[in-house]
Amino acid sequence: MNLPKHWQDRMEAGRFPNAVLLIGEKRDEVSKELAAAYLCVGQHPPCHGCSHCRKVEAGIHPDLIRADTADAVKVDPIRALRTDAYIRPNEGDRKVYLLSAADLMNANAQNALLKLLEEGPEYACFFFLASNPERLLPTLRSRCETLRCENVGEETMEQMAQRNEFVTLLLQERQEKMPLLSLCVSLEKKSREELALFLDQSIEQLAAHLVQNPAGLFPKLEALRTVRAACEVNIGTGHLSGLLMASLL
Numbered sequence: 001m002n003l004p005k006h007w008q009d010r011m012e013a014g015r016f017p018n019a020v021l022l023i024g025e026k027r028d029e030v031s032k033e034l035a036a037a038y039l040c041v042g043q044h045p046p047c048h049g050c051s052h053c054r055k056v057e058a059g060i061h062p063d064l065i066r067a068d069t070a071d072a073v074k075v076d077p078i079r080a081l082r083t084d085a086y087i088r089p090n091e092g093d094r095k096v097y098l099l100s101a102a103d104l105m106n107a108n109a110q111n112a113l114l115k116l117l118e119e120g121p122e123y124a125c126f127f128f129l130a131s132n133p134e135r136l137l138p139t140l141r142s143r144c145e146t147l148r149c150e151n152v153g154e155e156t157m158e159q160m161a162q163r164n165e166f167v168t169l170l171l172q173e174r175q176e177k178m179p180l181l182s183l184c185v186s187l188e189k190k191s192r193e194e195l196a197l198f199l200d201q202s203i204e205q206l207a208a209h210l211v212q213n214p215a216g217l218f219p220k221l222e223a224l225r226t227v228r229a230a231c232e233v234n235i236g237t238g239h240l241s242g243l244l245m246a247s248l249l
């Protein structure tokens with residue numbers, strides 16, 4: 001399963017957060033892809049061709065360390081992990097620790113990890129996989145960037161028509177307010193994942209017109225990007241579409 005487009009872009013730009021919280025039903029598959037990206041030496045990580053990508057794929061990369069559920073829940077294995085984290089990577093520039101059921105860790109274990117995140121070496125990266133992220137301490141959650149791992153289906157014809165209408169409205173030199181307003185209101189009905197996809201595709205479509213009218217389109221693109229970034233946070237789509245409306249009108 002591929003990484004979401006904005007994560008892919010981020011990896012290509014060399015931005016690798018030290019702590020990632022992976023939630024959603026596809027988190028196992030996505031964590032493997034993300035680990036490959038973190039360890040890859042190719043130009044477009046994960047390239048799936050370099051020796052690092054292949055070792056991750058085969059489950060034999062020495063710098064990808066899995067701390068599995070049963071062992072990771074107590075504080076002792078976390079202490080062992082702490083010790084290990086101070087040993088430099090074997091082959092790559094980073095070491096990736098994958099905690100497959102992070103939400104089962106008790107508070108002591110979570111605090112030990114938090115301390116490691118704050119004080120540990122920069123090459124150590126942690127993926128927290130959780131089916132119930134609410135069980136993680138807020139202090140730990142706030143240190144993580146969240147990656148939602150869900151199957152977002154292909155756009156339906158109706159969704160595509162809605163996106164085309166949205167982009168057409170944004171391309172107007174003189175913005176018609178009412179149709180844009182009612183379109184923004186209709187976005188409330190989407191789930192956060194659907195809204196994120198809608199914005200990703202609208203941004204791409206709108207950016208293709210940027211050369212024709214940079215001064216007019218740049219602020220609109222920025223507004224879309226801001227709301228897109230906010231989709232990663234736990235905010236309802238009612239608020240997100242309100243934010244979109246306020247930034248566009």
Ligand SMILES: [Zn+2]
Binds near residue numbers: 039042046047052
């Ligand atoms: Zn690679």
